[in-house]
Amino acid sequence: MRLIAVTPDLHEQHSGLLKEMHCLRANVFGSRLGWEVTTTDDGERDEYDDLRPTYILATKSGRVCGSARLLPATGPTMLQDTFPQLLERGGLKAHDRMIESSRFCVDTSLEGGRGGGHLHLVTLSMFAGIIEWSMANGYNEIVTATDLRFERILKRAGWPMTRLGDPAAIGNTLAVAGSLPADAASFERVRPAGYRSSFSGNDAASARSAA
Template sequence: MIIVVDGLNRHMFTGIVDEMFELRARVFGGRLGWDVKIEDGKEIDEFDHLDPAYVIGLDDEGNVVAAVRALQTTGPHMLADVFCAILDGEPPIRSATMWESTRFCVDTQRLNRGKDKNSVSYATCELMIGSLEYARSAGIQDIVTVIDPVMDRVLKRSDNAPYDYVGKTVPMGKVPALAALLDCTEERINRVRDFAGIHHDVFLEEDAALELFERKVAAAKAAETSPANRDHKPLSTLERYFVEQMREAKTEAEVQAVLKLIEALSDTFTPEQRQALINTPRAFAIEA
């Protein structure tokens, strides 16, 4: 599910934008080893203060799993001012109908390697479709994007191959960097859709996105403050599962079914954890 955050609605999505910056820190500062500025776990640069547009992918639980940034090329942008070595002495690209796409990233830790909706492949293609459709709707004809050779291969495999390249490939952190050109035509968008089998509208309404993200944040806070977590240690996967089951229980029969499962797995927990989980209905199920 894709949302677009820009200077007009960014105040509504501060939590989502912060999570996107955290994902960028893990990808560009960690996995790729680029020389980027990271503060408080977030990767933010000077171009993020120019009111760019962000195309952001969310999973069904409201987590940010993919993102890309779009900047006008008529003003400051990365290829002109940071990756200028790629241009190899050529003047920067300046065009009212060309955007620069940078910071394309996908959460490879949260997503799996299959082909389903929670896969890296699906999230990557959905983000490509979303960014191309958003650009096209804004009257943009072409995109220039700074990528590494791995992303170049991803574009080609997804039937989204660049139609040309700019300048030369240069070292950038742990990987080389190059600049590719993509048109925003309906033909290109349809090729990616056919490759991924994504034929529905990928965009999520703003209200729905806010509700989804806020529900995720509320669930996380509830888990952290639950009776099963009084020692403030991170909940185990099994503990989180039982807390969620208690929160979802709507009848006494459903509560008792969860309690029986806790009893059956009593050897898994310490006596304190077991008692805390048994008491969870008071905190969650009844309140719900």
């Protein structure tokens, strides 16, 4: 498995992978979780995909098996502009070193084993990739809107979320907003054996021995 970052300048070059990503999102959010999202034959997408985000993708044998979307928290963001009810007093105290992660999804049907806390290796690899890319690009805080189930997964991974407000019902989901540190200690806790990324500058240096 390998993690890649598709920055705005690489969207066209990796259009095939991005199409796979949108289809994965449709399967996870629309079909599996039953969220109120817009899906077409081209997959799931929303207005925040038009803001030239960076996508973190987990790939295995050339297939996308995990993805997340990153946008600077200074806006526009899903958390501030779509789900402000999740924020205390309805506002996000954004700063230049804060980034928003949204549309996190993993294809857990793929064989890939389980890592720490019995979490899927794709999930742990995605966590590590988001942290690594964020640190490498000057961010030290990640904010997100998620559900209570995923909040528990983050805690099990050793990357607990600090809530930014009280949980609230959104569609069929009890959602919550939170902040996560992007630091070396968090990266080391979540990084699974054999982790590899293409954006560390040296795949070999970022790979951990499975021994």
